[in-house]
Amino acid sequence: MSGETQTLDTRDDIKLSNTQIAWRAAQDIEDGAYINLGIGFPEMVARYQPPGRQAIFHTENGILDFGEPPAAGEEDWDLINAGKKAVTVKPGAAFFHHADSFAMVRGGHLDVAILGAYQVAENGDLANWRVGSKGVPAVGGAMDLVHGAKQVFVITEHVTKDGKPKLVSKCTFPLTGVGCITRVYTSHAVIDIADGRFVLREKLAAMTIEELQAMTGAQLHVDGAVADLVVPAL
């Protein structure tokens, strides 16, 4: 965890915001790591790299080491990320075609991929690309990203908006990949997936394990110490 002197969020009646979940995940990205952030919520992780660490960000459409969005009016529309947003490049960046880009993904060259989820199962299965058979299906690079990165993290609310568990014994939505997720950062906890089990590593101090278990659709295992999930007020 970062040693920054920031105000810690000590409210005990709430869950982490999305920015706080992203902050927590960012603390586990090593200096020099090659990382792919999924479109949308996972992109937030880039904002919270601890001081002194610099990860190199990969985007599926062929850039390593892209940076912040340009100022409005300065966009170059040949220079976009996988979410089709304008970006800039840092010194030392590289461009490459799509087959090389996904060779980096499938070939095991990325250190971390971070994705959102509809559901994660205790065996590491992920469902994050569609919730039913209606509408227009679209998968993009999600099915590729879950295979090959050395670690595949999910960041997510612990439960759905109507209170249903997103961490489940078996996914009911269409799968993105089987047995692919290694760690889940939620609004309430940090949970590893090991040997087909959810292993609780951190939880909000204000909650008991029993309360967390009641929000979780599969057994939470304790294997060693469970630390407090502590994040700054963001």
Add this chain to the structure above:
Amino acid sequence: MDKTIRTLTDAVSKVTDGATVMIGGFGGSGAPIELIHALIDNGPKNLTVINNNAGNGRIGIAAMIDAGMIAKMICSFPRSSDPRAFTDTYLAGKIELELVPQGTLAERIRAGGAGIPAFYTPTGYGTELAEGKPVAEFDGRQFVQERWLKADFAIVKAHLGDTHGNLTYRKAGRNFNPLMCMAATTTIAQVSQIVEPGDIDPEHVITPGIFVDAVVEVSNPQQEEELIRAGVAYAGGMSA
């Protein structure tokens, strides 16, 4: 040797009804908007189009859909900031969709260009997109067999092109373009500038000219994103 073609309309004149056409670009980045609009003016029907996406707004591939030219899309992500053209047509049952994970799409095209009829990938194993495909175990892991993709035509956007067809690209506009150049019987490239052989350092050539059949100059290419923001709809007859 001179692969230069003077007009956009001539460049795409051989694309006829029922052809399979790869179109380069990822969203608007590297998308050959002018060649697509010339194709709309020529008006071939019943096309199978391969692209990462399925059009945006009322220009480019979306305008092809509006013009009723596309029977089938092979793509990874048929969504965009304004996906109405594809969405409405698909939900009306008037266009077929083959959805392919993005990395698998890229590798299928690469394989098509490289003469590799099939390969195994971990992507999609155990998902509905792998249903019906052969599966095999290698080193204790399960992999899905995917087949090559080839096309009659590839329509791509590059930056510099020499008269031999050697190409360079601009920033992330490279994306699928070099792969599609390899995988089509006939590859047509629009470039911002046509230069003489030798003007592109051989060390800097990204697509060697052997993969390219025709080069047409579009000196100030339009960006899809800017057309979308301006609310432009392609009305036809603007490519000559």
